[in-house]
Each structure stands twice: as structure tokens, then as C-alpha cells.
Amino acid sequence: MAFYVVQFLTGLASAASLFLVASGLSIIFGVTRIVNFAHGAFYMLGAYVAFTLTERFSGAFGFWGGIVIAALVVAAIGVLVEMVLLRRIYHSPELFQLLATFGLTLMVEDLVVLIWGPDDLVGRRAPGFKGAIDFFGQNIPSYDLFLIVLGPVVLGVLWLLFQRTRWGVLVRAATQDRDMVAALGVNQKWLFTSVFALGVFLAALGGALQIPRDAVNHAMDLRVIVEVFVVVVIGGLGSIIGAFVAAVLVSELNAFGILIFPKISIILVFLVMAVVLIVRPWGLFGKPEAPARRTPGLTVNPWRPLTMNERLAAIAALVVAAALPFVAGNYVLTVGSEIAIFVIFAVSLHFLMSVGGLASFGHAAYFGLGAYGVALLAKMAGLPMIACLLLGPLLGLVGAAVFGFFAVQLSGVYFAMLTLAFAQIVWSIAFQWVSVTGGDNGILGVWPEKWAASPSHFYWLSLGIAALAVAILRIIVFSPFGFALRATRDSPLRSEAVGINGKRIQWTAFVIAGTVAGLAGALFAYLKGSVFPDNMGISLSVDALVMVLLGGVETVSGAVVGAIVYKALNIWLVSQTDLSKLVLGGFVVLIVVAFPKGIVGTLEALMHRRRKSSSAASPLLTSRIETAE
């Protein structure tokens, strides 16, 4: 019995650390609607700064003072980031801020290694909480007890702050209806800054408090960020109590789960999230979101098919790309094939995001399923390459059909997180089912047949399929199905009223996107000659998201440019510099500031403005758009 009590307390201690970080993320998202990918980076910075301070200043005062000061210092950095970077992009399309914080995270990962060195740093133990307390023969670390108390205390303080202060009232009001708060004359700028500072403070405090139990290292951010997102979503976005309950739920399930299934930790949080979101689409304590007042992804310039001249230009670009093998060597051609494959992958996600209005955080699952489909068919069934390329993506299709059915029942960030959960579940199957998938050692020896083996042939194959995929997706966008999908995106209520079955349309779009992603994965398997669980990991999903955002969500085919720029730059930087993450992150941040609608989006807006100033008919057009809005 004593054992179960102690195991329960241990779970509570884990929950407390998780809650600190999660509450910060929840507050930031609730008010600013920023999906703060850099939250983990702030957590890590908190730990690093606290390490330096607690090593420098001795004694109990030095330790606790160091922890608090570290959190304050990092919060100040957070304020700087908010004022310099995020303020510029609040009006960008939804999720664009994710791109900015993603860039920051990349930079911080390299910076901490530059500043603090590559070694794991082990800080000292907390004065006064070094030992353990005996509980019927079981030891409970006293620091765990401290954390168990701290969690509810922080929860209480936050509750008082939100319920009993004017600032708290404003924050709650902004969480509920941002535009209304602005309309009532509240200075949003400072409200956002202060909320961001509080959120970052909590993250950094969470990181700093890990010092007595953890090793400070440059991978801490990624370890925590996904888990924290999951906790926030399970609890219900913007709900502090929800975050607390979710943190306890996840930690306790893990503490007792490993007694029965020792391998459960790897997937537990995602299983819990999937179940919770299917049963309660807005998390445990979340409320259904009010129908969006401003349509997400609404374009100022109405979409239209390419004009004849533009079509010719696109074909010319394709011809130029197809001529590459006559001038370039094998390496460039292989990189070219990789870029073409990522164009396919990115446009498939872009189709889902821009046309369907559904931002998936787990799109790599279908890419990976396509790749595994090919690998299994080629290695186990011994099918020829053409058959594999045709049948492999069907695994992506099946996966998308199953998961898409559940996912399209949700919307917004909840949709995104459910797709992430499904992707992680698929990933863990590939990772754990060693007898079939080879586990993390993957499936090797999936090389193309002779006719496609030479880099130039494979390049032409990839390029051809990429061109085909882009063309087909564009045709779908401008087909009746595409219009129905866009109607569902722009106004679910109105489209339902005119007889469109929104969920079925979205589900179909999800399956189309998943199949195209599977096609990209199938080609990728042959390009690399091997398949790994990595091919469906979170980082690949994030890469795809970055490509789409970089190109511009509000465009028809911006992802093509986004994929080319991001992938080419990534490969080039990794090859050329040891600080590729720092440079790439800096570049992403710069792009975010310079092209607030993505590269293609900003260029289109510029061209539109020029056309407007030159043509006389435009006033009529603009006014019509405004009434439409």
C-alpha cells in the first residue's frame, strides 16, 4: 500500500513541473492565440541561466534567489521578443507566429551550445531539500514534496491573479473575445506583452526548478515542448485548472502505466490526448469556441486560375527545371529530387491548410505511411517499383481515411493536436513493432530499379510527379469540390445552409492530402533507399508546416516556393556551416518580418497593389470584396 501512495506522490511531483510550463503556454495561447513553439526554448534558457546563477552564488539564498532571478531574466528576454518580433506579426495569418517562434527555437538551440558549451551540466541540489523522507519503508525525495506543494500554490496564485485583479479580468476577457476587448479601448499591446512575460516567466521557472533533478542540456526544449502542448490541449486551451488536472492525469497514468506496460511512456500522452479529444472535442475544461468572426485564411485577392501567360510561365519554369540534368552533377540532381519530393509533400499539406482551412500538425504520418508502404511491398512482397509506387501511397490513403474521420470532427488547434496525436501513434507503431518495421533501425535496401536508378532519371521522375501533383491539386481547388471545400472553410453555417455536407467534404480533402503525402513518401523511400520512423516524426511535420507558412497560407500554390526555398537552404546550410540551426532560424525570423504573408503571399499583395494603382476598374472590385468580408 505504501508503495502505491509513494508512486502517486511521485506522479504528483512530475505533474507539478509539467504544470508550471503548461500553465504559461496556456495563458499565452488563450490571450494572444500564438502557438508559442519557443516555450520549450524559454524553459531551457531558464534552466541554463539558473545553472549559471546558482553556481555563482552560494548558500540557500544564492540558490533560491538564483532560480527566481533566472526566471525574471528570461521573462525579460521574452518581453524583448514579444515587442521586437511578435508585435509585428499579430495580424498575419493564423499560425504564422508559429513560424517566428520556430525560428527562435532553432536559434536558441545553437546559442546555448555556443554560450554554455556542449556538455551536460549538473547543477547543485536545493538547499534544505537534499534528502528523502521515509514513508513506511519507502523513500520520498523532499524536493518532490516541495514540488507537490508548489504546483497547487502556483495554481492558487494564478487563480487569484485572474479572478481578483483588474488585469486578470482583462486577460480573461481577451481570452474570450479579443476583438471586443480592443473595441472597448483596452490597450492590447501592453496586455499582450504582460501576458507573454508571465507565460515565459512560468516556463523559465519550470526549467530553473529542474536543476536539482535534471542535467541541463541543449535538447531540453524539444523534450518538453510537445508534452506541454498535449497537456494544455487535454486540459482545454486557456484553462489553467484544466492544465493542472491534465498534468496530474498524464503524470499519474504514466506512473502507474509503467508498472503494467513498461514501454507505455513513449506514447502515453498522445493516447490520452486522442481519447480526450474524441470524447470531448474542446479538452476537459475548455469551452466550445465561438464561431470565428474573422474568417481564417480569407484572401483579399480572390483566387483565380492562372492566366494563359502565367500558365506559359509555369511551363517554362518546368522546362528549365527539367533541363537541369544537362548542366548539373549527380549531387545537385539528388538534391533536386529531394526538393521535388518535398514540393509534393508541402503542396499536399498546403491543400489541406489553405483550401480546407485545416492545419495539420501530423502530416508526416501519411508521408511516412507511404514510405513504409513502399518498403514493405518491395521487401516483403517483392513487387516491382512501379507497382510499389502506385500501391504504397494507398497506405497513406487508408491512414488518412481512418484518422481523418475523427480529426475533421474538430477544428482549429484541436484539429491540429489530434492529427499530431495520430501521427505520434503511427510513429510509435513503426518504432515499436520491430519484427515488421525494423524499429528505429528501419528498413534498408529499398533502392530504385535500373530504369530509375541514375540520378537524372530519378530527378525527372520526381519532377514529373511533382508537376502532376501540383497541377491536379490546382484543378481540384477550382473544381466544384474545391468551391464547396472553400465554402465550408469560410462559413460552416452558410455552406451547411446551402446543402453542403461540410464534414464529408473535409474528410475527402483530408484523404486527398494524405494520399498525395503518401506519394511523396513513396518516392522518398526510393530516393534514400531506406525507411525510418524518422520519416513520420514530429520534426518532419513541423518542416512541412514551415514550408507552407513560408510560402504563404493564403495563396493557391505558395507551398511550392516555400518548399524549394526552405529545403534548398536547409541542405545547403547543413552542408556549409556547423551553426546551421542558428543561421536557418535567423533566416526564418527575418522572412517572417520581411514577408508577413509568406513569400508568395507578400509578392502577390505587392503585385495586386501595383495593378490596382494602374487600373481604373479596381475600386469596384475592392468594394465588392469588402462587402463580402
Added chain:
Amino acid sequence: MRGYFVGAGLAIAVATMATSAMTTRALAQSEIKIGEINSYSLLPAFTEPYRKGWQLAVEEINAAGGINGKKLVVISKDDGGKPADAQTAANELVSSENVAMLTGTFLSNIGLAVSDFANQKKVFFLAAEPLTDAITWSKGNRYTFRLRPSNYMQAAMLVEEAAKLPAKRWATIAPNYEYGQSAVAVFKKLMSEKRPDIQWVDEQWPPQGKIDAGPVIQAVAAANPEAILNVTFGADLVKLVREGNTRGLFKGRTVVSFLTGEPEYLDPLKDETPEGWIVTGYPWYSIKTPEHDAFLKAYQAKYNDYPRLGSIVGYQTIKAAAAILAKAGSSDPEKLIAAAEGISMPSPFGEITFRKIDHQSTLGAFTGKTALKDGKGIMVDTAYRKGSDYLPSDAEIEKLRPKD
């Protein structure tokens, strides 16, 4: 006016490219290039000492006149910890840089990815650090050689000591991925062969890099084992040790632990180093052989820092590559394979051989016990174990390794 500038710029650009192409060609005849890939950005704690090690080797080789009179150049690439990126890098090194061979890699899946690439493109590959048994056995191929003692070898070294323990109830803690899984599997198999009386009472599989140490330790303690096998390392190990010390998990229990004696993993533990763990590792402070002294002196003189195990691996990888290139007298992969099979060479740990049968080197490892000295963890009672003594019989390997 602008046209002139553009024209002039173009002319200069073309001229520069032409001259640089010419100098490259001239240089190419007097130098040999080796391509090196590792997870520099993902695992800097291990790859930084590794890089220092191979840079020292390159310096020494070139100071001694290079390889058959040609200067050795190592072109190094980062794989970011991703197999797919490692292949991109391998491709660049082979296609654009025309390297004579590929070396490096740390993670097992990346080692396997590059090994498969080498097999497909018929390029010589000398794997430096990946521990997986598959790379030389079940997924071995004729183009791939491996330097570091494998999972199997390290397990066999530990089992020799562990089997002497009176403990009968064993629990295992290992990261939930291929390395952890195969380390536990081999250890269990070898251990149960020697000691059929042993019981395996619990196993814990925390995700790599994400251990929730408290519950894991409680769960292990609840099974009340007499001895524990640990395979975690890095930040996970730190958390496990700290939490285990506080909760008294290690009191009265012997722990056998993979790799923990390597400075990379032992040093961060500082004064929390648990005493008496049976580990494999690298006690650089207590190795008293002329070969190692020479290496240690050169390393400390160049970097003003002590070597980690990664330094040895990096150093010996390039030394081995150079020895193979020198013996082959050519960069033809077939000649390199012929030269590498059975080649013997000196190393800081004494003479090593790359076996013909499975392309595994006989580089060994040190075993010993952990201890605390001046607030730092060290290894005591150390013994060097030659790799050749801890490999299965040739007949068994014939069964494991696919025919070329």
C-alpha cells in the same frame, strides 16, 4: 554603364571559377580526401571530443608525410541526427567531393543508413561509433567496417564480471530504442547461459531522453531486485542516478551499467557518482602504456583538455582510414576492402585488427568499478579487455552475416 559592370562582374566570376577549378585539379593529385559524417549539432557533447580526436590524427598523419606522400584532407559534414540527412551528406561527399571513403556516424540507425548507401553505391565505409550488432552481422555488407566494440562485445565484457555476482534477481532499465533493446537482449542471453539460476524480475523502458526517473525507480524498487542492469546514458543517466541516490535504490544492490565509465557520461555526475557500479568505459587517467601516453600527451598539448572516449574513437578512425588507404595504395573500393580485411595497426589501446570475417575491429574497452575521488567520478580496478576475446565463434558469425 550598368551593363559594363555586369559584364565585368561576370568576367571576374568566370575567371575565378576557372582558376579555382584549376587549382582544385592540381591539388587533387597531391591530396587524398576522406568524407566524414557525424551528428555534430544533435550530440555536441560526444562529437566535439570526437572531432578533436580526428583533427589530431589528421595533423599527425600529415606531419609524418601524409599517405604515400599525399596530403590527407578530411571533409566533415553534420547529419543533424537524421538518417535521411546523413545520406544527403554521404551523397555530397561521394558525388561532389569525390572522397576516397566515408567514415564516422554515431547513432546506430544513421550508421546503418550510411552503410546501406555505401553498399548500394559501392563506396568504402568505416563506421566509427555506432554500436548496433546489425551493422557487422545481420545487416552487414562487404563495403562496411566498424571500429568501436559492438553492443555484443560490451555486453560480453560486462557479463564476465556480472556472472560472478551472487545476485539472482535482476531488473533492467534501458532506453526504449534499438540500442537499449539489443543491449538488454544480448546481456540477458549471455547471462542466462552462464547463470541459469538467474531470474529477471522487472524491466523498465523509459523513452530515450525523456525518462521520468521517479516512477521508474519506484517501479524497479518494488520488484526488489538484487542487481540492476542499466543501459541509459547522458541526461537520462544523470536523472536516474540523482533520483536513485535520493530514494536509496542503489543501496545494497549491485548495478551493472553500459558505457557509464566513459568520461562523457561519468563526468557530469560529479559528486553524485554512485560507487561500485560495474561499468565499461575509458579511464584515461590510469592507463599506463607507451601508446596511450603518447596519445594523451599529444592530445593535451594540442587542446589543453583531457580526452574523452569520443576522442579515441575519432583519432583511431582516421588513423585506421589512413592505414587502410596507405596499404591499398589506391582509392579503388575493392582494393580498399582487400587492404582492410585483416589489417593490423597500432592504437592508443594497443594493436588492433579489422577481422576479415565480419569487418569488426578488435578494439576493446576497459571495465572497472565506479568510485568517487575528490568529488569526481572515476573508474577503479580497471582492466583492458581485448575485443577479440569477446566475439562469438566464426561459425556463429557465418550464420548471422548474410553472404556477400
